[in-house]
Amino acid sequence: MTTPSPLLSRPGAVEAAGADAGVAAHYGEPLREQRALAAGTAVVDLSSRGVVTVTGPDRLSWLNTLSSQQVTALQPGESSELLLLSVQGRIEFDARIVDDGGTAWLIVEGAEAAPLAEYLSRMKFMLRVDIADASADWAVVGSTAAVPDWASLVAWQDPWPHVSAGGYSYATVAEESHPGLERPWFEYLVPAAELEQTVADRPLAGVMSSEALRIAAWRPRIGAETDDRTIPHELDLLRTAVHLAKGCYKGQETIARVHNLGHPPRRLVFLQLDGSQHTLPAAGSVVLAGDRKVGTVTSVAQHYEMGPVALAVIKRSVAPDEILTVLDGDEPYTAGQELIVAPDAGQVVGRQTGFLRGPRA
CATH class of the missing domain: 3.30.1360.120 (Probable tRNA modification gtpase trme; domain 1)
Structure with a gap:
């Protein structure tokens, strides 16, 4: 409109x-x-x-x-x-x-x-x-x-x-x-x-x-969770938007290569934010692991049951149990992460163990 x-x-x-x-x-x-x-x-x-x-x-x-x-x-x-x-x-x-x-x-x-x-x-x-x-x-x-x-x-x-x-x-x-x-x-x-x-x-x-x-609901949105480098694997979009067995289309080679042999470089994560400040960080705020920048907050909201929550895209290498910090200017927010995309996502050829359960029947 x-x-x-x-x-x-x-x-x-x-x-x-x-x-x-x-x-x-x-x-x-x-x-x-x-x-x-x-x-x-x-x-x-x-x-x-x-x-x-x-x-x-x-x-x-x-x-x-x-x-x-x-x-x-x-x-x-x-x-x-x-x-x-x-x-x-x-x-x-x-x-x-x-x-x-x-x-x-x-x-x-x-x-x-x-x-x-x-x-x-x-x-x-x-x-x-x-x-x-x-x-x-x-x-x-x-x-x-x-x-x-x-x-x-x-x-x-x-x-x-x-x-x-x-x-x-x-x-x-x-x-x-x-x-x-x-x-x-x-x-x-x-x-x-x-x-x-x-x-x-x-x-x-x-x-x-x-x-x-x-x-x-962990649902990614284009323009929020995406940038000019985003591939579908990073946002768990293979579940709803990609058919892995269909014919040739532009970008298919990357889809297949990362899924079968590689790992997406980043992963979407859900953050439960510390609500004691009674404020929310802005989308675009830096995500830190210790003093190291590991990603960016992409969407933020006040949930009616859970309080302040966010989605962020972070480096795959971040440990899944690591407590993160969201930094909005000089204001820090402690953030507990819930995995959306597994750290070992991809590389399904020969997969035996890891976070993922293996291919859907």
């Missing part, structure tokens, strides 16, 4: 900044809103997101050749996630995809929509596909529960944290114990002109709430 959301006119609305500019950070009671969102009784305005549509009979087979995911046989209403990578395997685009039988809908960060549409347009060649940046015409609304009244809307259901077909988990916890299971997630596509009418008097939560739940 290119203009601020009309829902910013709701009482108490405070506009978010950065990637979420144009929608509400909160409506006056962030923790109450977060509880309601977690309980499935509130929805969150995500109309700062971008929407790219791909139509035409070749759309799915064509997207399949370009991306990390197997989407040729994607059924109407079925949701998935795909990555478009550089030749070096670095993440360039991360798209939520759902097909309605005639259109493949790609939900992306707002800043990604125009570049993604431009990239796809350059790659269409003689294939029967049409690409459009439809961000101005569509809004996105998030929820932790299916909304019965919105059954006619196109909805993307986050596959996270389930390991998709052809995927692989780099987490040290079993899938049935993954904290992401506590955050089922739906993103509904609503005609922008009908956003207020569709939401009506349903309770609203701001993006501070959805971000806190995302962090607690």
